[in-house]
Amino acid sequence: MKVLVPVKRVIDYNVKVRVKADGSGVDLANVKMSMNPFDEIAVEEAIRMKEAGKVDEIVVVSIGIEKSQETLRTALAMGADRAILVNAADDVHTDIEPLAVAKLLKAVIAEENPGLVLCGKQAIDNDMNATGQMLSALLGWSQATFASEINVDGDSATVTREVDGGLQTIKVKMPAIVTVDLRLNEPRYASLPNIMKAKKKPLDTKTAADLGVDVAPRLSVVKTTEPAERAAGVKVADVAELVAKLKDEAGVI
Amino acid sequence: MAEDIFGQLLDEFGAGVVEHAAQSYLEEPRGTYQSAPMPLIRPHDTQGVSDVVAFCHRHNIAIIPYGGGTGLVGGQTKPDGNAVILSIERLNKIRDIFPTENVIVVEAGMFLADVQAAADSNNRLFPLSLASEGSCRIGGNLATNAGGTQVLRYGNARDLCLGIEAVLPDGTIHHGLRRLRKDNTGYDLRNLLIGSEGSLGIITAAALKLFPKPQETTTALLAVSNVDAAVQLLGMVQDQTGGLVSGFELMHRNGFEFLTETMPTLRQAFDTPPEWSVLLEVSGGADFNLDERVMNVLETAMETELVLDALLAQSQSQRDEFWNLRETIPEANRLIGAISSHDISVPISRIPEFIANTPALLAQFGDIRINCFGHLGDGNLHYNVYPPKGGQKKDFTHLRDDIQRTVHDQVQKFDGSMSAEHGIGRLKVADLETYGDPAKLAAMRAIKFALDPKGIMNPGAVLRND
Numbered sequence: 001m002k003v004l005v006p007v008k009r010v011i012d013y014n015v016k017v018r019v020k021a022d023g024s025g026v027d028l029a030n031v032k033m034s035m036n037p038f039d040e041i042a043v044e045e046a047i048r049m050k051e052a053g054k055v056d057e058i059v060v061v062s063i064g065i066e067k068s069q070e071t072l073r074t075a076l077a078m079g080a081d082r083a084i085l086v087n088a089a090d091d092v093h094t095d096i097e098p099l100a101v102a103k104l105l106k107a108v109i110a111e112e113n114p115g116l117v118l119c120g121k122q123a124i125d126n127d128m129n130a131t132g133q134m135l136s137a138l139l140g141w142s143q144a145t146f147a148s149e150i151n152v153d154g155d156s157a158t159v160t161r162e163v164d165g166g167l168q169t170i171k172v173k174m175p176a177i178v179t180v181d182l183r184l185n186e187p188r189y190a191s192l193p194n195i196m197k198a199k200k201k202p203l204d205t206k207t208a209a210d211l212g213v214d215v216a217p218r219l220s221v222v223k224t225t226e227p228a229e230r231a232a233g234v235k236v237a238d239v240a241e242l243v244a245k246l247k248d249e250a251g252v253i
Numbered sequence: 254m255a256e257d258i259f260g261q262l263l264d265e266f267g268a269g270v271v272e273h274a275a276q277s278y279l280e281e282p283r284g285t286y287q288s289a290p291m292p293l294i295r296p297h298d299t300q301g302v303s304d305v306v307a308f309c310h311r312h313n314i315a316i317i318p319y320g321g322g323t324g325l326v327g328g329q330t331k332p333d334g335n336a337v338i339l340s341i342e343r344l345n346k347i348r349d350i351f352p353t354e355n356v357i358v359v360e361a362g363m364f365l366a367d368v369q370a371a372a373d374s375n376n377r378l379f380p381l382s383l384a385s386e387g388s389c390r391i392g393g394n395l396a397t398n399a400g401g402t403q404v405l406r407y408g409n410a411r412d413l414c415l416g417i418e419a420v421l422p423d424g425t426i427h428h429g430l431r432r433l434r435k436d437n438t439g440y441d442l443r444n445l446l447i448g449s450e451g452s453l454g455i456i457t458a459a460a461l462k463l464f465p466k467p468q469e470t471t472t473a474l475l476a477v478s479n480v481d482a483a484v485q486l487l488g489m490v491q492d493q494t495g496g497l498v499s500g501f502e503l504m505h506r507n508g509f510e511f512l513t514e515t516m517p518t519l520r521q522a523f524d525t526p527p528e529w530s531v532l533l534e535v536s537g538g539a540d541f542n543l544d545e546r547v548m549n550v551l552e553t554a555m556e557t558e559l560v561l562d563a564l565l566a567q568s569q570s571q572r573d574e575f576w577n578l579r580e581t582i583p584e585a586n587r588l589i590g591a592i593s594s595h596d597i598s599v600p601i602s603r604i605p606e607f608i609a610n611t612p613a614l615l616a617q618f619g620d621i622r623i624n625c626f627g628h629l630g631d632g633n634l635h636y637n638v639y640p641p642k643g644g645q646k647k648d649f650t651h652l653r654d655d656i657q658r659t660v661h662d663q664v665q666k667f668d669g670s671m672s673a674e675h676g677i678g679r680l681k682v683a684d685l686e687t688y689g690d691p692a693k694l695a696a697m698r699a700i701k702f703a704l705d706p707k708g709i710m711n712p713g714a715v716l717r718n719d
Contacts, residue, residue, distance in 0.1 A: 014569035016373075030468055030539060034568030074567045189474075189522060189571060192551050192563035237275060 001115035001152070002057045003046045005080065006105055007039040009064050009071040010125040019224050026125070026224065028092045035071045038120025040078075042180045044187040045150060046118050047079040054152055057081050059112055063096055063104050065089050069203065076198035077190035083201065084108060088208040088215050095126060100208075100215040102134035107211035109139065114175070116157070121146050121179040132179035142172035146181045258314060259292045262337065265308055270294055270301070274338050278322065279330070282587075283594075286327035286679060289334025291317070297343050299418060299426060299457040305339055306455065307424025315709045318451035320393020321364070323385040325596070326678025328397070328450045328714045336712070341392045344457055347371055348430075355463040356415065356432040361392025361456050368461070377463040380407035384580050392456045398448035400674030402579075405630035406499040406536075407464065409674065411447045416460040419446050422453070422705035432460040445700070450676050451711040453704050467499070467536030471543040472566040473551065474575045476527035481605040482559035483531050483629055486550075490535060493550045494543065500534030501630030502579050507639075508626050511585035512578065514642070522564055522578060531629070532579050534572075582626055586637055590646040592621065593656045595636040597664045598673035604629065607667050611636070614659050618652050620644070633673040636660060661688060677715045685715070 072083035122129035136143035144159035274293035315336035344360035372379035383401035509526035566572040712718040
C-alpha cells in the first residue's frame with residue numbers, strides 16, 4: 001500500500017509569535033519555520049507502518065512556497081520515500097486555505113492512487129482543523145479524525161479517536177483519510193546519514209496551475225490581535241497569607 | 254544575631270524594609286550550609302542600600318549580600334547567623350536601554366531571565382545563560398562572575414559588563430555606571446567588584462553588553478568516539494564556520510543513565526546512550542547556510558570516525574529537547590546525590606588526558622560513579638563523584654574530603670582551576686589557600702583590608718576572616 005502524507009511548513013511551535021503592526025496577520029519574516037508538529041506525527045506513523053511491513057511507499061506532499069522543500073527534506077530524512085512540492089505561493093504570508101489545499105491534494109491523489117492519507121489533525125498556524133475532513137468529502141473516502149491509534153487490516157482500518165472526555169474506537173473502510181492527534185507517537189529525530197540520503201531522494205515540483213486548482217483566497221482576514229497579557233503572579237510569605245489571598249482575593253475557598 | 258540589633262534596624266529602617274528572614278533565605282541549593290536565623294533587609298533603591306550599609310558600618314554589623322540565592326558555594330549563607338541579609342531583590346527595574354549602542358542598564362535585583370527577555374523584546378541578545386536563569390539575579394551573576402553555556406562565544410559575566418553602580422563597605426556609592434567600551438582611567442573598580450562575591454561591596458546596577466540576535470541556529474546532538482575526538486571536532490567546526498560555535502557541551506553516558514534512573518518518562522535522544530556525546534550549537538546571520546556547513550564538517554568527522562552518530566534538530570522544539578536533556582542533568586545529579594562535586598577548568602587541549610587519567614586515581618575510593626559533563630568549549634567541566642547504582646551517599650561521606658583533594662590536586666597538576674564558574678564562597682576558602690598563588694592571596698588580603706577594614710562585607714567568604 002502507498003501512503004500519502006501532506007506536510008505543512010509553519011511557524012515553529014516554540015517561536016514567540018509577533019503580530020504585524022497593521023494587524024493583517026502574523027509576522028513571518030526571518031522567523032524560524034518547521035514542519036507542523038501534527039504532520040510530523042503523521043510522517044512518523046507512516047514510517048512505522050512501513051517498518052511493520054504494511055506500507056510499501058510513503059509519498060509526502062507540501063503545498064506552499066518554494067522553501068517548503070526544506071520541510072519535505074525533513075520528512076524524507078525521517079524516512080519518507082518521495083516528495084512532491086506544489087508551489088502555490090510566492091510570499092510566505094500567503095496562506096492557502098483548507099478548501100484549496102484539499103482540492104490540490106485531491107488532484108495529487110488522482111495521480112498517485114494511495115490507499116491511505118495520513119495527515120495532521122490541524123496546522124498549528126491557523127488551527128483550521130478542516131483540510132482532512134474536506135478532502136474526505138471531495139473524494140468520498142472514509143474519514144477518521146483525531147487518531148491516537150491506527151490499525152490497518154486489509155480493506156478496513158480500526159482507529160482510536162481522542163474525543164471529549166474519552167476515546168472512541170471506530171472501524172472505517174479503506175481507502176481512508178486519517179487525521180492524527182498528539183498522542184499517536186513521538187516522531188524520531190533526523191540523523192545525519194539519513195539527511196544525506198534524503199538529499200538524493202526524488203522531489204518533484206508542480207504548481208497549483210498544473211493541477212488545475214484556483215488557490216485565490218475566499219476568506220479575508222479582518223483583524224489579528226495578540227492574546228491579552230497574563231497578570232503577573234505574586235509571592236506569598238507563608239501558608240497563612242496564601243490562604244488569606246485565596247479566600248479574600250481569589251474567592252476560591 | 255541579638256534581638257536588640259533587630260530592634261535597632263527596625264527602628265532605623267521600618268517594618269517595610271526589615272523583617273525576620275524566611276527559611277528560604279537561610280538555605281542554599283546544595284544543602285551544605287544553613288544560616289542561623291538573621292534579619293532580612295530589603296531596601297527599595299540604591300540610596301536605601303547605601304543607608305543600610307553605612308548603618309551597619311557604623312555599628313559593626315556584618316552583611317551577607319543576597320541576590321537570587323542560587324550560588325553553589327555557600328557565599329549567601331552565614332551558619333553562625335552573626336550578620337544581616339541584605340537582599341537587592343527590590344532593585345529590579347530596567348534603567349535604560351540603548352539598542353543602537355547594544356547596551357542595557359539594569360538594576361541588580363532583576364532576574365537574569367528578565368534581562369534576557371528585555372533584550373529579546375528589543376531584538377537584541379543578552380547571552381549570559383545558565384540553568385538557574387529564572388531565579389538568579391543579575392547582581393549575583395556579576396558578584397560571582399557567572400559563566401554558563403555561552404561563555405565560549407560571548408564570555409562570562411565579567412566580559413558582558415561595561416559599568417557598575419555599587420555600594421562600598423562604608424556605604425559610599427560608586428557611580429561607575431558608564432557604558433563605554435573604552436575607558437582606561439585608572440584602576441578598574443568594576444572588575445574588582447565583579448567576582449568579589451559580596452566581599453568588597455554590593456553591586457546595585459550594571460550597564461551590560463547586548464548583541465545582535467543570531468538569525469540562524471544549527472543544533473546537533475552527537476555521539477563522539479571519545480573526548481579527544483570531541484576536542485578535535487570543536488576545532489574543525491570553529492574553523493569551518495569562522496568561529497560561530499555558541500555551544501559545545503560534553504556529556505558522559507552516566508548523565509543519561511542518571512536521567513533514566515530519576516526521570517524515566519523523559520525522552521532520551523539516543524536509543525542507547527553513547528559513552529560520550531556532545532551538544533553542538535552554531536549560530537550566525539541569516540542565509541549563512543549553517544546547516545550545510547555543519548553537516549559538511551560532521552560528514553567528514555563521521556568518515557574519520559570522530560563522530561559515530563549525529564542527530565540534527567529540525568525545529569526549535571527539537572533544539573529545546575536537546576538542550577533540555579543537557580540542562581536536566583544537574584537536576585538528575587541532585588536527585589542521585591553527589592558524594593563530591595567539582596567545578597573545574599583545564600586547558601582545553603589537556604582535557605582528554607585529564608579525563609583519561611583521573612578515574613584511576615579515584616579507584617582507591619571503591620565502587621563509585623563519575624559523571625563528567627560541562628562546557629567543553631570553554632574548558633569548564635563538572636566532575637562529580639556519585640555512589641554506585643543503588644548505593645547510598647551517606648556510606649561515602651567520610652571519603653568526601655579525600656576525593657575532593659584528589660580531584661583538585663589533579664586539576665592543579667594540569668594547570669587548571671578548582672573553581673571555574675561557581676566561585677569560592679565558603680566552600681573553597683581552604684582550597685584557595687592551598688592552590689592559590691601566594692602573591693595573589695596577599696594582594697587580595699590587602700585589597701580586602703583597604704576597602705573593608707572592619708570586615709563587615711560577607712565575612713568568611715572568599716577569604717578567611719580571622
